[in-house]
Amino acid sequence: MTRPALHARGLRRAFGDRIAVDDVSVRIDPGEIVCVLGPNGAGKTTTVRMCATLLTPTAGSVEVDGVDAVADPRAARRRTGLVLGGDAGFYSRASARKNLLFFADVAGVPRSERHGRVTSALEAVSLLDRADDPVRAYSRGMRQRLHLARGLLGRPRLLLLDEPTSGLDPQVAAETRTLVRALADSGAGVLLTSHHMAEVEQLADRIHVVVGGREVAHGSVAEISSASGVGSVTTFTTALGATTLAAAVDGLAGPLDVTDEAGRWRVRIPWRGAAREDLVRQWCLAAGGGVPVDLVTRPATLEESYLALVGASA
Numbered sequence: 141m142t143r144p145a146l147h148a149r150g151l152r153r154a155f156g157d158r159i160a161v162d163d164v165s166v167r168i169d170p171g172e173i174v175c176v177l178g179p180n181g182a183g184k185t186t187t188v189r190m191c192a193t194l195l196t197p198t199a200g201s202v203e204v205d206g207v208d209a210v211a212d213p214r215a216a217r218r219r220t221g222l223v224l225g226g227d228a229g230f231y232s233r234a235s236a237r238k239n240l241l242f243f244a245d246v247a248g249v250p251r252s253e254r255h256g257r258v259t260s261a262l263e264a265v266s267l268l269d270r271a272d273d274p275v276r277a278y279s280r281g282m283r284q285r286l287h288l289a290r291g292l293l294g295r296p297r298l299l300l301l302d303e304p305t306s307g308l309d310p311q312v313a314a315e316t317r318t319l320v321r322a323l324a325d326s327g328a329g330v331l332l333t334s335h336h337m338a339e340v341e342q343l344a345d346r347i348h349v350v351v352g353g354r355e356v357a358h359g360s361v362a363e364i365s366s367a368s369g370v371g372s373v374t375t376f377t378t379a380l381g382a383t384t385l386a387a388a389v390d391g392l393a394g395p396l397d398v399t400d401e402a403g404r405w406r407v408r409i410p411w412r413g414a415a416r417e418d419l420v421r422q423w424c425l426a427a428g429g430g431v432p433v434d435l436v437t438r439p440a441t442l443e444e445s446y447l448a449l450v451g452a453s454a
């Protein structure tokens with residue numbers, strides 16, 4: 141059996157009498173990207189910090205590449221690249237290369253390998269041509285990539301990325317996602333937090349949804365959708381007011397979403413079980429509105445499933 145890059149079991153963390161994380165378990169195999177999703181204050185960063193040995197769990201265990209991270213945090217850290225991002229974290233007057241040479245020392249990279257590792261980390265994030273510029277001359281996106289380069293210096297088995305594309309423009313964010321996928325493909329296990337649903341849908345092999353410190357669902361996008369109870373979604377446009385439609389689909393769908401589009405109504409129905417387009421057509425005919433316009437049924441997006449899960453747990 142493959143040795144997991146990360147195996148966290150039954151993680152719990154209390155701050156005083158407040159429980160920030162309660163019984164969260166995450167396994168990541170080499171090459172996998174696992175995402176922790178949850179509203180503000182759900183416990184995502186606390187989970188990442190426990191996996192990074194920056195916080196000791198109140199209960200539970202963390203193994204990084206087979207090393208017990210609670211008993212031997214130094215050995216676990218040598219196998220982990222932590223990317224917290226943000227504008228801070230570098231010496232702004234020093235060049236990117238000098239910064240990374242310093243952090244390579246901190247990460248315990250052997251002296252003979254420091255220059256090679258720094259060059260390959262800068263190359264991986266496409267910053268080699270700006271390596272000798274001072275960090276203060278870097279844009280936000282370049283700094284974010286430099287954070288990633290710093291996380292790569294120790295050739296980690298596990299990469300922990302806390303909101304890696306937060307604040308980046310769409311093009312740089314897309315490049316960062318491509319880089320994260322490439323890092324996983326080269327054998328690292330990746331744990332990432334993000335509030336960007338399309339990003340999670342694109343990158344994550346598995347997702348853990350955490351609300352109020354507790355896991356409420358985990359699995360693939362399809363498994364999260366089925367756990368949320370929103371299997372599929374039907375949308376259509378009608379000239380009718382949709383007030384009686386809710387009664388027609390009562391018990392079969394979650395709350396309808398009805399928006400006024402210049403005198404016509406755009407309706408969205410999140411089905412709990414199988415989609416019932418037949419009921420929608422019957423209702424339109426019975427209410428005197430003829431056939432529904434632009435009637436489409438599609439699988440629920442991750443965002444729709446997530447909102448249903450978070451709403452149900454609130």
Ligand SMILES: Nc1ncnc2c1ncn2[C@@H]1O[C@H](COP(=O)(O)OP(=O)(O)OP(=O)(O)O)[C@@H](O)[C@H]1O
Binds near residue numbers: 155159
């Ligand atoms: N050092 C601390 N001392 C006391 N409470 C803390 C500490 N760190 C986190 N918390 C609390 O733990 C809970 C979880 O916080 P955490 O930062 O893990 O959430 P999060 O899911 O990362 O949120 P966000 O999406 O806003 O970053 C919150 O209620 C927070 O106030």
